Amino acid sequence: MKQLKSRLSPVVENLPPSGIRRFFDLASEMKDVISLGVGEPDFVTPWHIRDASFDALSRGFTSYTSNRGMSQLLEAIADYLMGYNLHYDPDRELLVTVGGSEAIDLALRAMLSPGDEVLIPEPAYVSYRPCAALAGGVPVAVPTRWEAQFRVSTTDLESQLTARSKVLVMCYPNNPTGAVLSETDLQELATFCVQNDLLVISDEIYAELSYGGKHHSIAEQPGMRDRTVVVSGMSKAFAMTGWRIGYAAGPEDILSAMLKIHQYAILCAPVMGQMAAIEALQHGEREKQRMVEEYDRRRRLMVEGLRSVGLSCHEPQGAFYAFPDIRSTGFTAEAFAEELLRQQRVAVVPGTAFGEAGEGFVRCSYATSADQIEQAIQRMGHFLTEL
Amino acid sequence: MEKEKKLEILRLLQENARRSPAMIASMLGVEEAVVLQVMDEFERDRVIVRYSAMVNWDKVDERRVTAVIDVKVTPQRDVGFDAIAQRIYRFPEVSSVFLMSGAYDLQVVVVGNHIREVAQFVSEKLSTLEHVNSTTTHFLLKRYKWDGVIFDDGEQDQRLVITP
Numbered sequence: 001m002k003q004l005k006s007r008l009s010p011v012v013e014n015l016p017p018s019g020i021r022r023f024f025d026l027a028s029e030m031k032d033v034i035s036l037g038v039g040e041p042d043f044v045t046p047w048h049i050r051d052a053s054f055d056a057l058s059r060g061f062t063s064y065t066s067n068r069g070m071s072q073l074l075e076a077i078a079d080y081l082m083g084y085n086l087h088y089d090p091d092r093e094l095l096v097t098v099g100g101s102e103a104i105d106l107a108l109r110a111m112l113s114p115g116d117e118v119l120i121p122e123p124a125y126v127s128y129r130p131c132a133a134l135a136g137g138v139p140v141a142v143p144t145r146w147e148a149q150f151r152v153s154t155t156d157l158e159s160q161l162t163a164r165s166k167v168l169v170m171c172y173p174n175n176p177t178g179a180v181l182s183e184t185d186l187q188e189l190a191t192f193c194v195q196n197d198l199l200v201i202s203d204e205i206y207a208e209l210s211y212g213g214k215h216h217s218i219a220e221q222p223g224m225r226d227r228t229v230v231v232s233g234m235s236k237a238f239a240m241t242g243w244r245i246g247y248a249a250g251p252e253d254i255l256s257a258m259l260k261i262h263q264y265a266i267l268c269a270p271v272m273g274q275m276a277a278i279e280a281l282q283h284g285e286r287e288k289q290r291m292v293e294e295y296d297r298r299r300r301l302m303v304e305g306l307r308s309v310g311l312s313c314h315e316p317q318g319a320f321y322a323f324p325d326i327r328s329t330g331f332t333a334e335a336f337a338e339e340l341l342r343q344q345r346v347a348v349v350p351g352t353a354f355g356e357a358g359e360g361f362v363r364c365s366y367a368t369s370a371d372q373i374e375q376a377i378q379r380m381g382h383f384l385t386e387l
Numbered sequence: 388m389e390k391e392k393k394l395e396i397l398r399l400l401q402e403n404a405r406r407s408p409a410m411i412a413s414m415l416g417v418e419e420a421v422v423l424q425v426m427d428e429f430e431r432d433r434v435i436v437r438y439s440a441m442v443n444w445d446k447v448d449e450r451r452v453t454a455v456i457d458v459k460v461t462p463q464r465d466v467g468f469d470a471i472a473q474r475i476y477r478f479p480e481v482s483s484v485f486l487m488s489g490a491y492d493l494q495v496v497v498v499g500n501h502i503r504e505v506a507q508f509v510s511e512k513l514s515t516l517e518h519v520n521s522t523t524t525h526f527l528l529k530r531y532k533w534d535g536v537i538f539d540d541g542e543q544d545q546r547l548v549i550t551p
């Protein structure tokens with residue numbers, strides 16, 4: 001029978017394939033690969049959290065929870081956010097989601113009408129663009145620059161601003177660049193957002209992994225609380241990626257809209273994960289601190305190592321990524337990553353996987369042991385001297 | 388150098404004594420020369436007593452036996468437990484000695500090549516010492532975790548090689 005209509009939505013068909021898929025396939029086939037390509041902690045979830053979840057299971061916590069999330073968890077999140085000077089009502093302004101991922105998707109779907117433009121400073125985490133498109137929006141890349149240490153400025157935003165710009169999705173500490181914003185940056189951005197009536201989705205999932213001082217949210221800035229959805233979660237800070245627990249915090253109208261989508265599309269976040277998250281937020285400080293200190297040591301090792309083999313690299317101030325400049329090698333980011341993998345079996349992610357602004361850079365994750373980092377750097381040294 | 392940084396050096400070395408001073412220096416954001424100097428100081432003051440490997444002997448030497456012995460002793464005037472502890476720890480068979488609070492006084496760990504060898508040590512050398520009142524010997528059956536390290540840890544890196 002003749003097929004008149006495509007079976008697939010054109011929006012989905014037009015989504016570009018993931019920029020890391022090919023590397024994943026290539027690296028998966030090879031033996032003895034040292035991977036600096038992993039975007040999640042190498043620590044296993046701290047034992048006390050796992051132990052608490054065995055207990056929860058044995059007590060029969062296997063059912064649905066309320067759509068918004070378990071009240072004990074919502075309260076723990078509210079308390080936790082207060083540590084960042086953010087005050088949210090757990091019953092009306094918070095929502096527990098299936099990872100920060102779901103919160104990003106929900107926020108975009110709650111905010112966008114067809115054709116609304118979403119400003120995305122790039123290089124950026126891979127989900128913003130497709131989620132914006134799937135929500136009917138138009139993702140607009142806002143390139144950030146090496147010279148500005150990849151911190152987005154109002155000038156950068158200005159250049160892409162139109163009458164249809166509605167949402168700014170920002171992520172600091174940043175994946176993939178490790179950039180964080182200064183107090184001045186935040187003030188300027190806040191003024192800009194208020195002036196131009198922009199909503200903000202602030203992905204602060206790496207907030208705990210800030211090395212140069214405590215993290216500050218843009219939602220703290222005057223006029224911003226009411227136009228910002230803060231997205232975060234358990235994945236990075238507590239090494240809990242597989243538990244799939246994240247959350248959103250924001251003004252009641254937007255959070256209610258997000259809750260509405262969530263209750264139909266998802267019902268609730270997994271109860272096991274929620275129980276584990278309660279334990280993490282209430283008793284996880286010490287283990288978290290231990291992990292952060294370890295990342296910090298590896299961060300120095302990574303940056304110094306990359307510089308010692310001849311690559312320029314800013315000192316990342318957050319997350320667990322270094323983003324060295326590989327332009328001096330003459331390779332594109334993709335070719336560099338591929339050759340490095342083939343010749344020395346070190347996996348890094350080409351910057352272009354995070355948008356065009358990532359050309360000329362690769363992402364090196366230091367969520368791997370110090371000894372592995374040492375070895376990877378040695379191999380990169382061989383690779384670069386043999387060029 | 389601040390005390391906390393110095394302690395970090397100790398922790399990093401205790402975790403893996405083969406880490407080079409250069410690597411430790413870059414992890415802590417200090418000069419290699421400074422790390423070397425601090426290590427020298429620690430060695431001189433016997434804070435760092437030795438650099439050694441943690442060996443899982445169970446994998447290579449089936450005969451090896453370890454006994455943990457609770458020893459009750461009578462402390463002596465002026466020297467307390469120290470003199471008797473010394474009498475005990477000088478024996479090469481003894482791998483460690485601790486003064487304990489509680490039901491007994493000294494915990495003595497003895498390593499030998501056969502149960503008989505250890506038993507002989509206890510009956511002939513240890514329990515016959517003056518001031519030793521009694522001994523209770525426990526043979527160690529399996530080492531699960533020692534000094535922070537889990538032996539035969541089944542926990543592996545389950546992550547995918549590349550993720551966003």
Ligand SMILES: Cc1ncc(COP(=O)(O)O)c(C=O)c1O
Pocket residue numbers: 039098099100101102125171174175203205232233234235241244245246551
């Ligand atoms: C910037 C950023 N946001 C969100 C996520 C999603 O995290 P999760 O859904 O596990 O909370 C990730 C994961 O890599 C990330 O790097």
